[in-house]
Amino acid sequence: MNYFVTFLLAIVSSFLVDNVVLSRFYGICSFVGVSNRVKSAASMGIAVTFVIVLAALVSWPIYVFILVPAELTFMDTIVYILVIASLVQVVGLVVKKFSPSLYKALGIYLPLITTNCAVLGVVQENTAKGASYAYAAADFGTAMANALGTSVGFLVVIVLMACIRTRLEAANTPKAFKGLPIALITAALMALAFMGFQGIGA
Amino acid sequence: MxxxxxxxxxxxxxxxxxxxxxxxxxxxxxxxxxxxxxxxxxxxxxxxxxxxxxxxxxxxxxxxxxxxxxxxxxxxxxxxxxxxxxxxxxxxxxxxxxxxxxxxxxxxxxxxxxxxxxxxxxxxxxxxxxxxxxxxxxxxxxxxxxxxxxxxxxxxxxxxxxxxxxxxxxxxxxxxxxxxxxxxxxxxxxxxxxxxFSNPAGGFITLGVIMAIIAAVNNHKAAIAKAKALEEKKRQAALKAQQAQAAVGGDK
Incomplete structure (x- = not known):
């Protein structure tokens, strides 16, 4: 198999097979919290996509060329979270300068991304070596494929969920299930559907 | 203080x-x-x-x-x-x-x-x-x-x-x-x-159902409290009416 096919398969597997929200459980907080409206869900998804790809792009060289030679790999969590926090700031500034309308649309979701575990989770997976991680990326290509697939997976799932939830509001749900419980049950059904992708690209 | x-x-x-x-x-x-x-x-x-x-x-x-x-x-x-x-x-x-x-x-x-x-x-x-x-x-x-x-x-x-x-x-x-x-x-x-229940979907279902149970218990408690408050109000009103009646009776 040539390199390009491996790259594509890695994207598909982190997008569909091990979906970031429904099977790896990253970013549930924002998934549940921001999926009330389609528009805000899409804004959040786009912002997260930005930050995940950038963070993966920056953190891989930091790990390989700075932390490993300096034998400071145990510091990875602290370094990554600082990288992510400053990246979010930079992205905020850049977006504000070049596209004020997008900045307005992203609004408060931009700073919230720092604490979205999808970002830190992907970065950790990309550099981790060990069986306990779903993805232990072997090289830069796989790391980037994981970042791309994960972030697109997050975007798609949060928008789908927002669409379903706007329909659910009109539905006649039992009183106790109103709001969050029924949203979680919906997520469970989505997770069941995504289990159908298991085996692709294996 | x-x-x-x-x-x-x-x-x-x-x-x-x-x-x-x-x-x-x-x-x-x-x-x-x-x-x-x-x-x-x-x-x-x-x-x-x-x-x-x-x-x-x-x-x-x-x-x-x-x-x-x-x-x-x-x-x-x-x-x-x-x-x-x-x-x-x-x-x-x-x-x-x-x-x-x-x-x-x-x-x-x-x-x-x-x-x-x-x-x-x-x-x-x-x-x-x-x-x-x-x-x-x-x-x-x-x-x-x-x-x-x-x-x-x-x-x-x-x-x-x-x-x-x-x-x-x-x-x-x-x-x-x-x-x-x-x-x-x-x-x-x-x-x-x-x-x-060992699969990811089971996690969502479990959390959702537990939260629904808690909401149901809270709803039930709120309903009971509301009924009690209503009853108390009725009792107070009845007591007041009785007292008023007694006062009127005493005047006579």
């Missing part, structure tokens, strides 16, 4: 355990609550490590609350939290390697846990060290309790038995984990387990 001078407040420990439970009531920290609750032991381990991180980060942030400048407080909190998460990670890897490998990346993800950052932001930076310690303990115990409930339900329904000793290896008997057959016999003579 006396209340304010006290160094420890019992409420800051007791409230978060059930009344303001971080997971079931405030719906924070859902990522670990779904990801590591496949088994009871992993849930318990996660809860204990979480409590450790939360207590220490709360204490340090509360002690530094007058030094940390307001403009950069979030990065400061994150560095404090990340330090304790790194310590926890290294200790767990050294002393409980089974727990370390079963928690995986979610141990590192404690850095961005909404509860830890939320308690720092909402409580530790305004209150005394002693109170923050109690608040951290209370939230930790509450979260551990919530994780253990989900873990118990998922493990028993998903695998049919409760396994002890896979992760906390010191409770093994004769070098083997203890299996408590509940829905599934050890020899396989009966098996009522639902493997869906």
């Amino acid at each position: 006396e209340e304010k001078k006290r160094y420890f407040h019992k409420e800051s420990f007791l409230k978060p355990i059930w009344q303001e439970n971080p997971l079931f009531v405030l719906v924070l920290g859902t990522c670990p609550a779904l990801a590591v609750t496949k088994t009871f032991e992993a849930s318990l381990g996660m809860g204990i490590l979480f409590t450790f991180v939360l207590v220490f980060s709360n204490v340090i942030i509360s002690a530094l609350r007058k030094i940390i400048p307001d403009e950069v407080h979030i990065p400061c909190y994150i560095v404090v939290i990340a330090t304790f998460v790194t310590i926890t990670k290294m200790m767990t890897e050294a002393f409980l390697p089974e727990l370390y490998s079963s928690l995986g990346v979610f141990l590192a993800l404690l850095v961005v846990n909404c509860i830890v950052l939320g308690r720092a932001e909402a409580f530790a930076n305004k209150n005394t060290v002693g109170d923050s310690l109690l608040d951290g303990l209370g939230n930790g115990v509450g979260f551990t309790l919530a994780l253990c409930i989900i873990g118990l339900v998922r493990e028993i329904l998903g695998t049919g038995m409760l396994t002890l000793g896979n992760i906390f290896t010191f409770i093994q008997v004769n070098g083997e984990a203890i299996h408590l057959p509940i829905l599934k016999a050890v020899d396989g003579s009966y098996d009522f387990s639902i493997s869906l």
